Amino acid sequence: MPTFQNPTADAAEASEALRGLAHATRTFENPADTYTVLGDLLAGVRSLRQVLDQLATAHSTNQVRAYDDAGNQGVGASHAFTAAAELRQAAALLDGMHDQVDAAMGASGRIAWRPAPSDSVPARRVGIVFLQGQDADEVLAIIDRDGTDAAIEHLAGFDMGEETTQAALVNGYVYDTIPAGPLDRTTTAGIYTLTYNHDHGHVSLLRTHPETREPDAGAPATRTAPSHPQPRRQVPVVEDEDDWFAPSQSSSVSRGRAL
Numbered sequence: 001m002p003t004f005q006n007p008t009a010d011a012a013e014a015s016e017a018l019r020g021l022a023h024a025t026r027t028f029e030n031p032a033d034t035y036t037v038l039g040d041l042l043a044g045v046r047s048l049r050q051v052l053d054q055l056a057t058a059h060s061t062n063q064v065r066a067y068d069d070a071g072n073q074g075v076g077a078s079h080a081f082t083a084a085a086e087l088r089q090a091a092a093l094l095d096g097m098h099d100q101v102d103a104a105m106g107a108s109g110r111i112a113w114r115p116a117p118s119d120s121v122p123a124r125r126v127g128i129v130f131l132q133g134q135d136a137d138e139v140l141a142i143i144d145r146d147g148t149d150a151a152i153e154h155l156a157g158f159d160m161g162e163e164t165t166q167a168a169l170v171n172g173y174v175y176d177t178i179p180a181g182p183l184d185r186t187t188t189a190g191i192y193t194l195t196y197n198h199d200h201g202h203v204s205l206l207r208t209h210p211e212t213r214e215p216d217a218g219a220p221a222t223r224t225a226p227s228h229p230q231p232r233r234q235v236p237v238v239e240d241e242d243d244w245f246a247p248s249q250s251s252s253v254s255r256g257r258a259l
Helices: 007-024 033-061 073-109 134-146 148-158 162-171
Strands: 124-132 185-189 192-197 202-209
Touching: 033 073, 124 134, 124 148, 124 162, 134 148, 134 192, 134 202, 148 185, 148 192, 148 202, 162 202
Parallel strands: none
Antiparallel strands: 124 202, 185 192, 192 202
């Protein structure tokens, strides 16, 4: 805290505060904060100019007490005179600096800062496969025995690439958030996200789909997973044999269908 009486102590504190400010202003999370900093700096420049004037006065009014190391008063007085002149010149230069900072603050105050643009588009996910009952039991066994990465690798065999993506878009199995219930477990490996639930006996695999194109006219809108998903159910088949999003009726995991 400033003493307002001890110049050496207050000068040391001002130096430390400026050192801290130099460190803190390396980055600005909110550029609107620059206006406040400029205002405080402007006040600081005014105070600094006053300090320089007062330092110059202290040198000039105490010339009779100025000596050099050899005890020569004339040489000491000359040094005091030179120091006072240089300090007054520095104070005059600060007038221009004050005007420049004041102009910068005025321009900064007219800026309406907006949030930083996002560098990435939030990725959506397309449903690859959903299994339940006996079809899911085999995959749940893989998870217990070999881990989730092995289960993801196994279920990735249902991913037919663009064919799967287009089928998901047609049927509306594209999600802004992961469709998982509060008791489901979720894990991600690369572009795939696995959700599973031992108690309810189901597993599903989704793939990242970063494109942001609008759905075709008449196509179902992109889904947002509800906070409390409804129980899973079978969905109508679009084509007799090529619908990868209808749950399998077989007991073989190899015949599972996507969401």
